Amino acid sequence: MKKIIIVGCSVSGHTAAVNLKNKSDKFEVSIITEENYPFYDRRKLTELISGNINEEKELFVCEEEFYRKSNINFLKDSAVVSANISKKQLSLKDKQASLNFDYLVVASGQKPVVPEIPGSRKTGVFSFYSLQDAKDITAYFIDEQICLVGLNDVSLHLSEALAAKYQTGVKIISEVAPSQAQALPVGVEVIQSKPQEIIGEGQVQAVKLYSGKIIAASAVIFTDSRQANVGFLKNCGIETIDSRLAVDDLMRTSNKDIFACGSVASRRDAFQAEKTWEDCLNDGINLAENLIKITGD
Ligand SMILES: Cc1cc2nc3c(=O)[nH]c(=O)nc-3n(C[C@H](O)[C@H](O)[C@H](O)COP(=O)(O)OP(=O)(O)OC[C@H]3O[C@@H](n4cnc5c(N)ncnc54)[C@H](O)[C@@H]3O)c2cc1C
Structure with missing residues (x-):
């Protein structure tokens, strides 16, 4: 089984993981998030602050249990701090062991500066x-x-x-x-x-x-300027455009085994404005299809 690690469990990463699992049984899929939660809808955070959403749970798109049932390895509270591209390994904050992958999907989004x-x-x-x-x-x-x-x-x-x-x-x-x-x-x-x-x-x-x-x-x-969360890939020599990872029409970065989707990724052949939630969701769906196609599954 090919090991796929997805970094980032928001709309693009979660969607990619679920679609990979739904459409193929040939991958071992892991999804890693530095946050302490499963996938939630960021767009509702202001409603949480105003009190329109009483329960934090109204924010969540799924519970942790969902990943276990879907046979997706879910690692929360686990920031990826570096990558060794030649060995195809990721290192996590405060963890000794590194994780091996065959394909890496970067869905790490952006952060405000x-x-x-x-x-x-x-x-x-x-x-x-x-x-x-x-x-x-x-x-x-x-x-x-x-x-x-x-x-x-x-x-x-x-x-x-x-x-x-x-x-x-x-x-x-x-x-x-x-x-x-x-x-x-x-x-x-x-x-x-x-x-x-x-x-x-x-x-x-x-x-x-x-x-x-x-x-x-x-x-x-x-709430102003944002930059792509690509710090863990520094020194890996992956091409970027305005701090985002440059990808081709198959969402492949300049490294053939590393893909990127969502707001961290930018098409190298066309101007790409700030992606919406919907764009990131579609990225997740397309990425899964592309990976399945590329790997000949
Ligand atoms: C308050 C608010 C309201 C919004 N409202 C709208 C709206 O109405 N409509 C709209 O279209 N868009 C809206 N957006 C923007 C939308 O939420 C983003 O476009 C979308 O969330 C981007 O999704 P993404 O999958 O690229 O990743 P993100 O949502 O950016 O998430 C990336 C995830 O990766 C994690 N991560 C990053 N680096 C690492 C690492 N090294 N190791 C492990 N995990 C890592 C991050 O912690 C994060 O959980 C809003 C954003 C906010 C903050």
């Missing part, structure tokens, strides 16, 4: 992408105004959820002004600038902007 500005590591500074981020934000005591950095669909939904939940003002700091299509929720204001420093004794008290303005804040949440 918190810029290295003074004060960016203070308590009360968050990024917002994962369930853990949502839990950390809701567990934090927020009694004053909140600053979000970055103007996008996620920050607009999050600002609305936070303004309603904490009955507090929310400022969105953005270098770009809102477009006419971007209606601002009640209690939310956009300030056109960029954070220069986060001020506070140990924890956040204010944000200093490049415009010179200082805004009081009890929490600062970065």
Whole structure:
């Protein structure tokens, strides 16, 4: 049996694993996630924060038991930290043994970047992408105004959820002004600038902007720029495009036994805009079909 390891258990990785198993019995499929949960729907994280979703379980697409029943090895809380391409091995954080693969599928997505500005590591500074981020934000005591950095669909939904939940003002700091299509929720204001420093004794008290303005804040949440999670492949010599893994029409990277799908992957022959959830889901389906075809199964 050919061993396939999928790194990342979100929409593209989970879909690829399930389709591989459903359409062929010739693969041993393992799916590894650094998160502590099975596949959940990130798109609902703002609803979790606002309290519209009462149970965390409403977020989950499946339970862990699903993978056992589907004969998929599921490894949670296991960050892949490096890869040895010639030996076809992956190393996991805090684990001695490495994992062998015949084919590797990178479905590790993206992560928001918190810029290295003074004060960016203070308590009360968050990024917002994962369930853990949502839990950390809701567990934090927020009694004053909140600053979000970055103007996008996620920050607009999050600002609305936070303004309603904490009955507090929310400022969105953005270098770009809102477009006419971007209606601002009640209690939310956009300030056109960029954070220069986060001020506070140990924890956040204010944000200093490049415009010179200082805004009081009890929490600062970065939702802005994202970068592909490809750190574990550094020194492997795999071709990238703007930090994402370059893939061909079969979703194969520059290494013939390594494939990539979802938001971490970008077609090398065509401009590819930011992928939607739906795009990533289709990537997972197509990847499974391609792998089955390529391996002649
Ligand atoms: C709050 C929010 C709302 C959104 N709303 C929408 C929406 O309405 N519509 C829409 O189209 N899109 C939306 N998106 C974007 C959408 O969620 C992403 O496009 C989609 O999740 C990308 O899926 P993916 O499979 O590429 O991987 P991701 O969802 O990015 O997940 C990758 C997974 O891989 C794991 N991983 C990374 N590196 C490693 C490693 N080294 N070892 C082990 N595991 C690793 C990560 O922890 C993560 O669990 C939203 C995103 C957020 C955060």
